[in-house]
Amino acid sequence: MIRTITLPDLGEGLTESDLVEWSVAVGDTVELNQVVAEVETAKALVQLPSPYAGVVAELLVEPGATVPVGSALLTVAVDEPSVVESAGTPHPAADVPPDPAAPARTSVLVGYGPLAETSARPRRRSRSAAWAAAHATAEDAAAVALSARRVGPKVLPPVRKLAHDLGVDLNKVDGSGKDGMITREDVLHVVSGADPAPVAQARAATAGRPASRSGTVRPAGGRVGGATASGGTVRAAAAHEPASPPNGGAAREVRTPISGVRKQTAAAMVASAFTAPHASTSLTVDVTPTLELLEQFRADRVLAGHRISILTLVAKAVAIALRRNPTLNARWDDAAGEIVQYGYVNLGIAADTPRGLLVPCVKDADGLRLPELADAIGALTEAARAGTTTPADLAGGTITITNIGVLGVDTGTPILVPGQAAILAMGAIRRQPWEFQDQIALRHVMTLSVSFDHRLVDGAEAAHFLTDVGAILARPGSVLSMV
Known part of the structure; x- marks a missing residue:
């Protein structure tokens, strides 16, 4: 049946x-x-x-x-x-x-x-x-x-998706892998000798969503070429490109349906930006002592196997600073007319992934030792980039860190994750002239910036939080006076 x-x-x-x-x-x-x-x-x-x-x-x-x-x-x-x-x-x-x-x-x-x-x-x-x-x-x-029908070709799901995106018929591909398994290279080899249509489809795929074999991008809901909310039609660029594009074969336009993580992120950011009154402040810090401490940790055999990074140390500093500045670890419950103050820290780590921006969170980060915190952050970010993050990992964050410095950016004003009172941005670490012991020396400097919900957090409270984080990074020993 x-x-x-x-x-x-x-x-x-x-x-x-x-x-x-x-x-x-x-x-x-x-x-x-x-x-x-x-x-x-x-x-x-x-x-x-x-x-x-x-x-x-x-x-x-x-x-x-x-x-x-x-x-x-x-x-x-x-x-x-x-x-x-x-x-x-x-x-x-x-x-x-x-x-x-x-x-x-x-x-x-x-x-x-x-x-x-x-x-x-x-x-x-x-x-x-x-x-x-x-x-x-x-x-x-x-x-x-x-x-009684023949079982389909042997292929792993990621390779099957790649073949679908590129318009490759797997039934016509000879697998070079073990026991005839079709590999990614087998699919790309077929595409390399194909006409420009699959190439245009590949560009559509890299934009975020798969293209159908006819060269038409399917809108959300599954219909092809249907009317959009604006009265237009969703089509792939390949469907109306000239035979010989003047820009060397590159698609002039690629239209991608807004769905999945991008759709959710857009809705969340709009809701956050127009619901919570954002404010921000920044602080530039000499983090040379923290980098020296980091080298000591990496040389410590006891910590071998734990990927302790500058992000780990900033995360630890944030958890400590929140004990002294708890208003940044709260949320505004408009429906209940209450401010919810958290007695724990679920630390969100913003991750740039092929699917878009994801913010998995380390549960009870304030109770983790430094090696445990490093392992937890590493596992979450790897899972996010591999696309295996679970809904539970993405839920329940109370405050977020975004490391924009890895993109070469010095500072920024990030938008709050909905339901959170603050988000801290780490800028790039740069070696530049800085005052040190009454002289000018080349030091490693980083800019920290925090955006906060002004309904929950006053400017002075945000400043105290940021200076506490900066003090720990500039003088790691100062943490002894904070805990």
């Missing part, structure tokens, strides 16, 4: 997701819990497991489409409903006597709810071949036919 797999409720109040890529193709045999698709929510990339074992009958959604929770994604031909069923779902084999010896299933698929069957519920006995033949349906016959 044919079973339909829908988009489950992924939690965190999310009502829709964007389908990034399929991990299966029509005709593929899937097992229970096998990943069938990767979706992008407003907070993270999520892999969807199959609640059924069978053969993929139909893929109902194109990659790049926005899918509401509960909408159908694909259908699977299964032999019998020996899989997850929601409470209240009637059992087709209710007339079959239970088998007391049958083992109880205990696995639960995340997002599909708990298993309805428990030890208190009678077990169903396996159907005999005669019974199955007597109750065979046309859908069962279709499942058998589908199961």
Whole structure:
């Protein structure tokens, strides 16, 4: 029979997701819990497991489409409903006597709810071949036919997505990897000898969303060439480029649907900018002593294996300064008419990723020792760049640090993460003339800037917080007088 797999409720109040890529193709045999698709929510990339074992009958959604929770994604031909069923779902084999010896299933698929069957519920006995033949349906016959089809090419999900973005038919690619696995290089080799159309599609893909094989970018919702809110039409540049572009083949325009992280980030920044009255202040600090301390840490064998960086030391300084300036570790609850003061620090670390800006947070950062803090920051930033950050990692931050210095920027006025009272920006560390011991010397200097919600934080409080952070970085020993 044919079973339909829908988009489950992924939690965190999310009502829709964007389908990034399929991990299966029509005709593929899937097992229970096998990943069938990767979706992008407003907070993270999520892999969807199959609640059924069978053969993929139909893929109902194109990659790049926005899918509401509960909408159908694909259908699977299964032999019998020996899989997850929601409470209240009637059992087709209710007339079959239970088998007391049958083992109880205990696995639960995340997002599909708990298993309805428990030890208190009678077990169903396996159907005999005669019974199955007597109750065979046309859908069962279709499942058998589908199961006889060849399994699709061996390819990992990231490579399958790349092939989709570039318009490469994987069925026509010879895999050079182990056991015929199609690699990224195999796909790029095919593209290198193709016509300019896939190249234009590749540019559309690098802009953030996949392009369809016809060269048309699908808008959110899955329709192609449909009217936008402004009455226009969403099309890829390749669809209306001249045959020989005057700029050496580069696309003149690439239109990308606003979705996923970019859509969420834009909405959050607009809400923050026009809800919380922003103010900012900055301080330039001689961080030479901190860099010298950092070198000592790196040479310490006890700390070997812990990637302690300037970001780690700034994070520790922020956690210490918040104890003396707690108003920056709070939020404004407009609905309740209250100011919520946090007794812990969930430290957000802004990360620039291929998906856009993500802010995973280190939970209870104020209670972590320096090596633990370094490990936590390293793990979160690596996960963010790899696209494996979970919604839980992105939720619950109380204050944020953004390291704009790695981009070569000295200072800035970052916008607050919604629900937070402050965000600290670290500028680039530069070697420049500075007053030191009544003389001019070349010192390592960094500018710190903090943006804050003026409803919660007064200018003097923000200044005290910033000078405390600066004092720790300029004179690490001063921390002894603060804790």
